[in-house]
Amino acid sequence: MKQWSDPTEEEQVNQIRRIVKQKEMPQESYVNQILERLDHMNRSSDIKRTRKWKKKVAISVTAAAMLGGVVMGSGFVSPVMADALKNVPWIGNVFQYNMDNSLKQASETGLTTLPNLSLTKEGVTLNIKEVMYDGTRLVLAIERQGIEDDTMISPYLPEGAKDENLNPIPTVPLKEQKKGYLSIPDIEIQGNSKFLGSFTDAAGKTEDGQILRNMALYEVSKGLTEKNLPETFDMKVKLNVSGIEEPFEFVVPVKNMAKGAVILHPNQSQKSGDFSYTVQQIELTPVTTRLVLDSVGQVPETPEQTGDLSPTKMYYDIVDQDGNQIQQNMVGYFNSHPGTEYHEDETYQPFKQTPTSITIKPYTLTAKKDWTIVSDSAGKPVKTYHKDLEMTIPVIQK
Template structure:
């Protein structure tokens, strides 16, 4: 086959191929192209000098056809699906703050497995510090499962109290408590990360039980001994004891907890006399709005993104009508201070140890 005939067939093949390119990928390219400066006019050149374009075009075409049309061997498909994995489930699909902590080698390896109703759950790792806990696991369903199976019911016991959580399919995909991703075949990766308003104890015997998934009720139960000692070496607590006025409230910064996975700032709130007649709901609503107006910056002026807001806002991190807290992404160890701005008027400059 001569080169002209090969070019013709490649163009025809590309024209007929159906490649489903994600919208965000296309939009990203359009954004980059639109931001580029206009190219200067160039004189026509001999096509002989552009022969290198054809191999490059064929390479890109091959990649898109490989991924888009699914014509790929099982071995290659397995490799493509697992390229992002680095041996850690919580490091791949966990909360972004916990992913940072995981990079410091602070996760604990787990080797626990339970099988019921033909479904196998294998615990792989856990992360635990003063503010967060996350458990990474795999779930393998029976072969030939045609639905989108997901975890529907989980319970866990802490300090004698049992808490049960249920998830719809949409919640399983988007809930901050549960990260759930298809891995390959009939295997899924998951992380479970409950939220706690109070600092967690140094040692925690966690009882975790999965009770329903893929429409199947069963019992996959685990006893997980957790210790925050490894993370405590990187955790610092500052008590600034500063306060100021914002509207009808006196705001104080009671505590700054810097754990490897998050930064929690605990605020105290004292209402003026005119606000004491408000109902409890009105007080909570006002404090919630106040919480939403708080911004935090590191010593370089870089804003810290709020984990509290990412996780459905959780009532602004409200704990009570006299105190509330907000969780932010970890502060860089290089930062020597933080700046807290409340309602664009009240500003705290807090040095960090």
């Protein structure tokens, strides 16, 4: 078997040139940023050769990088080139590399926008790279440049932080904080600022398994529909960065690119024994399915959930008229005795096409005495469905 050998630097440049020739060239260039990165490298030998190579890499990679990541993270990039690209801004769609298939599909099918807003303060640059809004869910991609650290989320508590007993918690003064970590964004939409969102720097991986560096995602998936927002609006985003006194403030244009959303208010209930639940709202978009319901009463037990085993709180699967199930985006397991009142506001993956009806399938998990969850041989939690609590809701499009 023929063994593959590492290409020479000259071959790498030629390979990039071949890729570039097959693509439409963009307008923007990142030559200076790549050169600046290379200038920081301490090369002790063959300075003339390095400068010549540096120029080749900058010219070729500048064109290739603009193609949306054909070079970044690819297997043929040499250590010199890889280091040069570490702090080059990410070009193109970010969500297409996310682990959330619905977000990935939205990015690939043109249901996102690319504002490409940028601010620099004290050597740190933040970019708003990509936005997804479908009327139900809003996701924001934030890129950081100028910091050599894979961690983006701030470990520092804000000034004035208090514990659960409202006692002050000691915090690190701003001047003593390491520069460059991001706090949870503050957003304001049409005068509304009370939004709860999730913030993560696990933004995704490229096709070859490379983690997206210097990228964070902020997501709001609750309370947007209730605000009756227009199809387009401006969102104010304030980002506090550790070690920098002045916040980064953006005005981000947001547009709902996901047309054809279906919003239902069934107000339909189902009861079994002491337990009942009422479905208040269902939202179906090309990107998100949202289920809002309220439940009351003690969850039912099955013969397998007695003695040292007991049921958890109630959870809910969703299937269409043909039994096709969609995946819930996040399932929270509570290692404690279930309560008797819950307000559920959960998001799921979208249906491939708008169903004619959907069925809610309530289920419990089985907990041990220490409230750890019983799993099957594959390590997945064992679900106990409650057939008498199932509810079918017709999908009526206006």
